[in-house]
Amino acid sequence: CILSAYIMNETYSLLFKRLGSSCRLFFSHDPVKIMRARGQYLYDENGMQYLDCISNVQHVGHCHPSITQAAAAQMDLLYSNTRFLHDNIVLYANRLAATLPKKLCVFYFVNSGSEANDLALRLARQYTRHQDVIVLDYAYHGHLTSLIDISPYKFRKLEGQKEWVHVAPLPDTYHGIYREDHLDPGQAYADTVKSLIEEAHKKGRKISSFFAESLPSVGGQIIFPTGYCKRVAESVHEAGGVYVADEIQTGFGRVGSHFWAFQLQGEDFCPDIVTVGKPMGNGHPIACVATTEEIADAFTANGVEYFNTFGGNPVSCAIGLAVLDVIEKEDLRGNAVRVGGHLIQLLLQLQTKHPLVGDVRGVGLFIGMELVKDRVSRKPATEEAAHLVRRLKEERIVISTDGPWDSVIKFKPPMCFSIEDAERVSTCIDQILGGWLTLKNTSSLQHSFPFDEIYI
Amino acid sequence: CILSAYIMNETYSLLFKRLGSSCRLFFSHDPVKIMRARGQYLYDENGMQYLDCISNVQHVGHCHPSITQAAAAQMDLLYSNTRFLHDNIVLYANRLAATLPKKLCVFYFVNSGSEANDLALRLARQYTRHQDVIVLDYAYHGHLTSLIDISPYKFRKLEGQKEWVHVAPLPDTYHGIYREDHLDPGQAYADTVKSLIEEAHKKGRKISSFFAESLPSVGGQIIFPTGYCKRVAESVHEAGGVYVADEIQTGFGRVGSHFWAFQLQGEDFCPDIVTVGKPMGNGHPIACVATTEEIADAFTANGVEYFNTFGGNPVSCAIGLAVLDVIEKEDLRGNAVRVGGHLIQLLLQLQTKHPLVGDVRGVGLFIGMELVKDRVSRKPATEEAAHLVRRLKEERIVISTDGPWDSVIKFKPPMCFSIEDAERVSTCIDQILGGWLTLKNTSSLQHSFPFDEIYI
Structure with a gap:
């Protein structure tokens, strides 16, 4: 859609003109323009739905x-x-x-x-x-x-x-x-x-x-x-x-x-x-x-x-x-126990399959999955984490990284996050990590953020 | 009304229990419990209307x-x-x-x-x-x-x-x-x-x-x-x-x-x-x-x-x-020029009548009227200003003081303040200052605030 692309570019250039560039956007290489949101789902200007794994501010779900x-x-x-x-x-x-x-x-x-x-x-x-x-x-x-x-x-x-x-x-x-x-x-x-x-x-x-x-x-x-x-x-x-x-x-x-x-x-x-x-x-x-x-x-x-x-x-x-x-x-604390517990189990299963998954830790809907170059040195897999985030965005899953080396995939979704959502994101991660070797060319792993910071 | 008095006391005591006492209430000797507001008017739990001369935050009028x-x-x-x-x-x-x-x-x-x-x-x-x-x-x-x-x-x-x-x-x-x-x-x-x-x-x-x-x-x-x-x-x-x-x-x-x-x-x-x-x-x-x-x-x-x-x-x-x-x-800037200008004129007239009014200054709907003990020494009339605020509250006009000595009656009302509002408040001040001598007994002029601060 040419019009929405125009509006998108317009917003983006105005953003940089009027707002300086001190705040880093999500996916700054290809930002998303979200128009509306409900529960754990975001919708962009084309009506495309994204699963939101990180909006802890919208605690009981977007726009309740x-x-x-x-x-x-x-x-x-x-x-x-x-x-x-x-x-x-x-x-x-x-x-x-x-x-x-x-x-x-x-x-x-x-x-x-x-x-x-x-x-x-x-x-x-x-x-x-x-x-x-x-x-x-x-x-x-x-x-x-x-x-x-x-x-x-x-x-x-x-x-x-x-x-x-x-x-x-x-x-x-x-x-x-x-x-x-x-x-x-x-x-x-x-x-x-x-x-x-x-x-x-x-x-x-x-x-x-x-x-x-x-x-x-x-x-x-x-x-x-x-x-x-x-x-x-x-x-x-x-x-x-x-x-x-x-x-x-x-x-x-x-x-x-x-x-x-x-x-x-x-x-x-x-x-x-x-x-x-x-x-x-x-x-x-x-x-x-x-x-x-x-x-x-x-x-x-x-x-x-x-x-x-x-x-x-x-x-x-x-x-x-x-x-x-x-x-x-809505018993959202009960939901956090159930869904968070299930998600941790799913991520632990990924750990048994993918050497890149060094650690899985969390409680309730506060979960981190740390990627490492190898499990002995525990050297943080920063580029791989950034790439996983970008690939998940292509699968319409919004997630980001945390930790001193940006190597921890963090989950802190709205508290209405469901068992199905947990399974969807874990399946996607499994597939992406499974196809990892084909994706691993240096150009796509370039880390091109203007700021060496992580998202809060 | 006993019920509302009870609720009032209940709110007040809970306020002091749960919220400490670091924030001073308006009229702390007899606080007002405002339930709703519209434009430049506040309504208490008995439906009583107050004219608001100070809520600069509610810029275009309460609850527009x-x-x-x-x-x-x-x-x-x-x-x-x-x-x-x-x-x-x-x-x-x-x-x-x-x-x-x-x-x-x-x-x-x-x-x-x-x-x-x-x-x-x-x-x-x-x-x-x-x-x-x-x-x-x-x-x-x-x-x-x-x-x-x-x-x-x-x-x-x-x-x-x-x-x-x-x-x-x-x-x-x-x-x-x-x-x-x-x-x-x-x-x-x-x-x-x-x-x-x-x-x-x-x-x-x-x-x-x-x-x-x-x-x-x-x-x-x-x-x-x-x-x-x-x-x-x-x-x-x-x-x-x-x-x-x-x-x-x-x-x-x-x-x-x-x-x-x-x-x-x-x-x-x-x-x-x-x-x-x-x-x-x-x-x-x-x-x-x-x-x-x-x-x-x-x-x-x-x-x-x-x-x-x-x-x-x-x-x-x-x-x-x-x-x-x-x-x-709503041309609120135009309104500020017209109503503010008129209010300043009215206050300047009060200055010619009442020796207590030492200075009138302001622009638009940002106005101060300073009370002084006498016009030569310009000694601030702090107690008189506090008393005027209390008397105006009895007339259902909410106003407060500012300045290093709490001697400046300040006006910074919602910008929809009207000519009639300006005339009402100036008439009330005129009457209160006119009847000043009868009111001037020390007990009613006691300054009993817990904090030696002014309202912002």
């Missing part, structure tokens, strides 16, 4: 009618700020409180995961009166000035590491310093944090917080070893700091068995601050920070208010409530 | 049906992120570009004014490779860690002034160091910025940017003297820095005669970066940064991408486009 309805109804009534009393914000805070351990009972509503993490940093610093932050290697916590400082994934390419930032090894038992054959990797990795704290103390520095995604995403869909978080929290508390669990990508039932990914670490672990973002509004800009009364009180004690113009407005909260309703009504 | 319709239609189609091509973002960028001087042609879409100012700071620093920032006294640029550092209104109460921040005097010709009787206050205030730069240079520091609201709001609804911005920009450019115009509260036609408040300073002044927020989405969380190709190119040059999960999504842009349509179709 009951979310649209709740938003429109509240938009017609009131879209003001939180300087006026309104029921929605307290109803929403109550619903969120019911999903969390009792001590996490105070909520701040903001507009993005980045705003949530920045506020978490302010809360931690004001409560502890310490300045320093420990983060995990390869972590990404947001696009704000303060968060680039605590994101090794970013600051290594920019202004470098600040003196108040300490980087702990990523507890990655596939690539890291302690691996699956270690007797207690949870303890061993937690000890690296303890050592970092001791080193910081020797320099006279004081730890305000340990920041970590409950399942590191940009780091490569990592699952923490057993006991890691609890032991880290003990060391951090001993140093007078707090544990901040970044659940921006992992919260809201994505792991299926629990509402929050940190709960995978057992009932005897509880963070002091939890940040949430992407899935909360199913696309709508809403995010939040949950914390304890003690931390909230310390934040208020100086008499300086925290006000967020849009945060917690009646429409955002109506949308948030509607998302929670859909998760429950 | 065509905004709701545009949002719902797009929510039903696609609410994805900007990793896929979509027409809305480029159409919106084009429409915004048409309102700005040609050189401001690249746009970054974000979720809040704070995110916009943080990005502006990053852009300025990366482009200039300088670190330091000059800001105006009493300024507030947002709630993020980086912005509290450049907001004297906040950092004076918190961690204090950073060595890379330089505070210039607010060009306030009513209270400031150069007043309305000065021959050229624009030049005189611009010279204070020049001196600050010279002092910074002597310490070996380098200026990345001058940040200022185009009409300082928290500073007390200040109108810059003629020639100020152009001369400041000259000094800042000479020092290798850029001029950042914060139009978060003042853009989008609020001043009536122009689309942007910086344009009041004449055609020979153009900022290098403009940030926009509150009015863009009529309540929906959307904001943006406009800048030059050179600055955008410098930001991209290091190959590190800027990605904002929700920023510029198809729904936010559909809402943004609908807001621009309403501004044009």
Whole structure:
């Protein structure tokens, strides 16, 4: 269709003219113009359907009618700020409180995961009166000035590491310093944090917080070893700091068995601050920070208010409530357990057939399949992963890579992803990897992205 | 009504239980529970109507049906992120570009004014490779860690002034160091910025940017003297820095005669970066940064991408486009000129009658009326202003104060504010000030807010 091709080119050139080129498109070599979406399916300008394996923001499925309805109804009534009393914000805070351990009972509503993490940093610093932050290697916590400082994934390419930032090894038992054959990797990795704290103390520095995604995403869909978080929290508390669990990508039932990914670490672990973002509004800009009364009180004690113009407005909260309703009504956590479990089994079968599949890891609908050049060296198969993504796009499956070497095929689909979808994507991967040798010419494996970054 | 009083108390107590008490409510001594709103009117849980003089976020009027319709239609189609091509973002960028001087042609879409100012700071620093920032006294640029550092209104109460921040005097010709009787206050205030730069240079520091609201709001609804911005920009450019115009509260036609408040300073002044927020989405969380190709190119040059999960999504842009349509179709800029002009005339008449009214200033629907103890000392009448706000609430008019001493009654209503609304509020103020002596008992003038802050 010449007209749509024209519109496509027009959009593309305007995009580069008007929007700079700082945001990398999916499939930048041949971008897709999506016109509409429903559930786990995307439709381009020719009506072509794509299966969406990565839109974790559209948590309960793209354009869920009951979310649209709740938003429109509240938009017609009131879209003001939180300087006026309104029921929605307290109803929403109550619903969120019911999903969390009792001590996490105070909520701040903001507009993005980045705003949530920045506020978490302010809360931690004001409560502890310490300045320093420990983060995990390869972590990404947001696009704000303060968060680039605590994101090794970013600051290594920019202004470098600040003196108040300490980087702990990523507890990655596939690539890291302690691996699956270690007797207690949870303890061993937690000890690296303890050592970092001791080193910081020797320099006279004081730890305000340990920041970590409950399942590191940009780091490569990592699952923490057993006991890691609890032991880290003990060391951090001993140093007078707090544990901040970044659940921006992992919260809201994505792991299926629990509402929050940190709960995978057992009932005897509880963070002091939890940040949430992407899935909360199913696309709508809403995010939040949950914390304890003690931390909230310390934040208020100086008499300086925290006000967020849009945060917690009646429409955002109506949308948030509607998302929670859909998760429950459609048993999306149960679906994540069933479909995610099945997908992992299918990918493990692929691992037995294809030497390229080095590791399969995941929980619920948060899954990574890591490609390696060979299984002994575990050398990341970056080009092969990029090529697989491109070939899957030809099969109308939208997926992308993650991890320090872009070698992890990541799955974080809308939570309505079905058994049939899982089988379709696994069959396609099987076929592509099966026909791998015929495809493996260097020109088609060229990695031509303008940015050496991965998708979040 | 006992039931609604119960619900009211319930909401209020839950609010304090679940949301901490960091955000101050309007009328915290007797908060209003607003259930719905339309145009410039708010309705409480008893159906009581209030005239809204301050909701600048609800720019084209609360709950405008065509905004709701545009949002719902797009929510039903696609609410994805900007990793896929979509027409809305480029159409919106084009429409915004048409309102700005040609050189401001690249746009970054974000979720809040704070995110916009943080990005502006990053852009300025990366482009200039300088670190330091000059800001105006009493300024507030947002709630993020980086912005509290450049907001004297906040950092004076918190961690204090950073060595890379330089505070210039607010060009306030009513209270400031150069007043309305000065021959050229624009030049005189611009010279204070020049001196600050010279002092910074002597310490070996380098200026990345001058940040200022185009009409300082928290500073007390200040109108810059003629020639100020152009001369400041000259000094800042000479020092290798850029001029950042914060139009978060003042853009989008609020001043009536122009689309942007910086344009009041004449055609020979153009900022290098403009940030926009509150009015863009009529309540929906959307904001943006406009800048030059050179600055955008410098930001991209290091190959590190800027990605904002929700920023510029198809729904936010559909809402943004609908807001621009309403501004044009309903001639809201023309309305701001007519109604704002009339309101200023009415307030100037009050000034001739009531000694308490020290100054009336404003442009379009951005107006301040400053109360003073007496006109010679110009001592701020803080308690009287607070009392006037409370009395107006009894008359069902929602208004609030601004300025370093909370002595400026501020008007920044939805842009559909009418001549009748202007006359109603001015008549009420006249009557309240007329009956002033009978009301002036100390107990009713007590200032009992938990925070010594002003509303934004």
